[in-house]
Amino acid sequence: MLGEFEQIVLLALIRLADDAYGMTVRREIAERIGRDVSIGAVYATLDRLEKKGLLKSRTGDPTPExxxxxxxxxxxxxxxxxxLQGAQAAFDRMREGVKLG
Amino acid sequence: MLGEFEQIVLLALIRLADDAYGMTVRREIAERIGRDVSIGAVYATLDRLEKKGLLKSRTGDPTPExxxxxxxxxxxxxxxxxxLQGAQAAFDRMREGVKLG
DNA sequence: TCATATCTTCTACTATGTAGAATATGCCAG
DNA sequence: CTGGCATATTCTACATAGTAGAAGATATGA
Structure with a gap:
């Protein structure tokens, strides 16, 4: 099962495409949904997801400008x-037909 | 911030309307999304949400049949x-335009 | 070569999520 | 009127997820 924040982080990766690394993931989340999460939280989640095989990481350009x-x-x-698909499908099924407000 | 399971539980309450109590909440989640959660997990979450004021509870009918x-x-x-609205709006904003599969 | 900027790791902790045994309570058969 | 059964909740102990911010690494450019 994916936690909520894990899903958010995975969505951020998709959004950011090639430019997804710790700092941008954090910024994306802050800008998109106004959730100011600490950088430690981002990396902790990223590491966990990698351990589970849901993402992979590599060191970027060795000679950046x-x-x-x-x-x-x-x-x-x-x-x-x-x-991610599975988690969202489950969630959607739960939301189906529920009206708030 | 609401966790994922907390959101699921709140949605179950809305679905079940008058008939929402520990056992039915659990059953609803199992039937809807095939997540077989222990009864302890349900009550723990319910108690936490009550403490935060997001739901309230009362003892049902004192003379049940x-x-x-x-x-x-x-x-x-x-x-x-x-x-719940807030959490879902945030989530939707994050999902906006992201295509899986 | 050091001040600065950028980025990741580390440490310590709180909150959420999980499981299953223990307990409480009411009906009904005998 | 009591023991067995069914229904529900509470308790105990623990695993995983989420949080914060300090510390460490590394490249640039004055």
Whole structure:
């Protein structure tokens, strides 16, 4: 089972495509849904998802033009997409026909 | 922030209307999304949500016709609905335009 | 070579989610 | 009127997910 934040992180990876790494994932979540999550939370989740095989990571460009440490780029795997699909389908079934407000 | 399971439980309450208590909440989740959760997990979540004011509970009918212990009936509060709405809106914004499969 | 910017790791902790045994309570058969 | 059965909730103990922010790594450019 995927937790809520795990789903959000996976969605961020898809959104960001090639440019998904710790800092951008965090920024994307903040901008999209106004949830200011700590950078530690992002990496913890990312690591967990990688351990489960739902995403994979590689070290980015070894000679970047900007300053600072090398990025660690994250990409969702096929398994990850399937898990995301499953979780959302379940959720949608639960929401079906429920009216709020 | 509402966790995923918390949202599922709140949705179950809305679905079940007057007939929402521990056992039916559990059954509803199992039937809807095939997630066989333990009864302890259901009550733990229910208690937590009540503490946060997102639902309230009362002891059901003191003279029930069937056998067994009295039910504890759960109803979502206005605050609970608002929280649910918020969580789902955030989620939808994150999902916006993302295609899986 | 050091101040600065960018990014990841680490440490410690709180909250959520999970399981199943224990307990409470009412009906009904005998 | 009591023991067996069915229905429900509570309790105990633990695993996983989520959180925060300090510390560490590494590249640029003055």
């Amino acid at each position: 900007r300053g600072g440490r090398a990025k660690r780029i994250f990409v969702i795997t096929a398994t990850g997409k399937k898990a | 069937r056998g067994g212990r009295a039910k504890r009936i759960f109803v979502i509060t206005a605050t609970g609905k608002k929280a």
